[in-house]
């Protein structure tokens with residue numbers, strides 16, 4: 461589904477951030493990308509959708525070589541990759557619904573998006589997606605009135621509204637408390653499973669990675685030094701990735717999380733019903 465072939469990035473400063481990284485990710489697989497600061501995790505994620513231009517190597521998505529695409533074709537291909545960011549990248553003064561519908565901007569025409577009028581089907585899909593991420597009670601709240609966890613749920617819903625084949629997720633829990641981090645990670649992995657979506661998740665927290673990922677790729681200084689199941693992240697492997705440290709606490713935390721059960725409480729859908737009764741294409745909260 462996604463294939464990276466000898467992907468290399470040297471920044472203008474001379475930093476060699478990726479050294480011929482080759483990995484293949486089948487449809488539906490959720491991969492955790494771990495490694496110390498500066499290992500090249502963000503660079504790798506951004507080279508896939510060419511927010512950062514690779515210096516050499518190829519990226520293939522479902523048989524399409526992304527690295528060879530010109531601007532228009534690249535824009536179309538990017539619709540197939542939903543991106544979720546650490547800092548959420550929401551438009552603060554816009555509502556939850558408007559932010560989520562912006563995931564459709566690649567599909568609706570320029571004037572329509574400028575006027576923020578979206579097709580009814582997109583609006584219905586946005587309601588369903590917001591319900592799925594537990595935000596149906598907050599659709600008309602402004603983004604700047606949300607908690608960190610709620611903001612990330614908006615980011616997830618926006619990415620899902622693109623109907624992507626792949627999610628590129630850059631440190632989704634770095635700004636969140638431990639409990640919210642677990643909820644967000646659980647949500648991302650659940651929606652990937654429901655939709656058969658592949659994902660690459662840059663994840664700082666090794667215990668979270670051990671708990672939620674199907675496969676771990678460990679980067680060190682721009683090179684893959686581990687590629688395997690989360691159970692394979694022994695103290696020796698973690699030392700190889702991050703350097704010498706006492707890993708017993710991290711390993712135990714991951715095992716404890718694995719033993720933990722339960723999902724985030726559903727949010728009442730009253731507000732969604734009220735919005736859903738609005739006729740026609742919703743002129744989305746032009747307040």
Ligand SMILES: Nc1ncnc2c1ncn2[C@@H]1O[C@H](COP(=O)(O)OP(=O)(O)OP(=O)(O)O)[C@@H](O)[C@H]1O
Nearest residue numbers: 471472473475477496497498499500501502503504
């Ligand atoms: N825009 C840039 N210009 C020059 N060098 C950069 C740029 N972005 C990243 N680098 C360098 O590339 C290397 C990899 O950085 P990158 O941000 O991809 O690592 P990371 O693993 O995501 O780190 P962190 O976990 O701290 O975010 C580092 O040496 C970094 O200094």
